[in-house]
Amino acid sequence: ANAPLDEIRRHQPRGLILSGGPHSVFDQGSPQADPAVLDLGVPVLGICYGMQWIGHVLKGKVEPALTREYGFTRVRVSKPNSPLFRGFPAAETNTWMSHGDEVRGLPQGFTDCARSQSESLAAMENEERGIFAVQFHPEKSQAEGLRLLSNFVHWNP
Secondary structure, three states: OOOOHHHHHHOOOOOEEEOOOOOOOOOOOOOOOOHHHHHOOOOEEEEOHHHHHHHHHOOOEEEEEEEEEEEEEEEEEOOOOOHHHOOOOOOEEEEEEEEEEEEEEOOOOOEEEEEEOOOOEEEEEEOOOOEEEEOOOHHHOOHHHHHHHHHHHOOOO
């Protein structure tokens, strides 16, 4: 989160994954990347705090969650043709959630891809810009989480 944009460019990334921790995007000292990382022309995946950060930086609406989700939570995929959810065997999947804030209003150009059982936004994307985000932790899910990460890594517009 603290790497200067020039240093990131020097590494010539093929994609970026933005994650974080238990912070709120509103906390003083919370991880803050240079917003220009979203304009490097490489795919970006925001995970949990990363989704909230993307929503906040791109002028979506991020607020404290009405229902704090922690632990395994069912997620309903509402956009099965999303590059992230390609090949998912079912419209619902178990995911691991751990968050206090959530994206309550999509940034311009983003679409809603999945909802949690409490109807909170669980995934969003702007395929044109190559920016994807999930509220859950795919690395803690079973096969579907690995498939999602693989779909992101192999995404080719």
